[in-house]
Amino acid sequence: MSPTTQAGLFLLQFSVGIIVFALMLRFLMRATYTDWRNPIVQFIGKVTTPICAPFNWTNKLGPRWDLAALIVAVILQAALAVMIGWMTGRSFSAGFISLFAISEVLNFLFDLAFWLIIIQVILSWLARSNSNPNLDIFRQMTEPMLAPIRRFMPDLGGFDLSPIVAIAVIKLSQILIVGTIAQFANTLV
Template sequence: METFSSPVGQGGLFLFQFLIGLVIFVLMLRFLMRVAHVDWRNPIVHFVAKVTNPLCAPVNKVLPSRGRWDWAAIVTALMIQGLFVWVIGLLTERDFGVAAIVLASTTEIMNQLLDMMFWLIIIQVILSWVSPGYNPNTEIFNQLTRPILTPFQRLIPPISGLDLSPIAAIVSIKLFQIVVVGSIVQVAQGLL
């Protein structure tokens, strides 16, 4: 469509993608905070909860949270991403089928969640070098990465006091993205 070839159209599309990406980022952060059992007294956690509660409330009525798993955040993110893909199809005059929209939405959410885990580990490692010991401002990163790193820490004990589990976790996350999510993306692209 010619509207996206103009700078104004491209700027509008960028802004739309940015806003949708920001909403999905906050929903994925909500999901990870619940899984990690992050301290709910943290102001960042309060902010994320207040911003996402209106979006997740309708889904929470149908699919209430159980324990650490906030499925409403994931389902809401999938619905928003699916709507985004559908709107892009309308704007570009392409007819995406339901299967293509579901696969494209699922892979995008999986990629965003895995990217978030990757960057949380990187940030946590850097903060552990810069600010070792307990710091209430950086503790949220320790809490968010603990469920990710714990299985790797069981497999790889510290060597001379150096924890190599973040490297194994990062490699595993990226391999999963390339092999598993990449395979699903290929299937989705075949449907588009």
């Protein structure tokens, strides 16, 4: 593969990755009822609303789940697979493209949840989130993931081990779910 093709693939993957990242942030912010008055949340909403607008009818299924963001992310990942095939001279089956797109979106969601928890843990050590409302969104987005775990964890005198358990569950789920889908997709190439 030529350096020009490699550079083109990098730019394509990077561009789609940024857009899908914003869409997954939008999805998680809505799923966790993050405060929409926050400037960061408003920015993500304004950036992603134009591309989600054609699929907003799916949001009538429930206010918590932004299915429009998921649908657009899957479509973008499918388009990326087609473009990668075209740029590398390979052709992929429709089944492979579909499963690739779904597995990549799930991978983004799991990775985003993982990093949100890591960032929240670090911020909890360094700063009080009530001093900066922009930092509070990390707590708002991770609390729904950590609260159910805390109910089953014994009190350890101020040490919260729920992030460790959540990270383990996220990574195990990622390996099992995304790995299984990706393995099956590879049989369809």
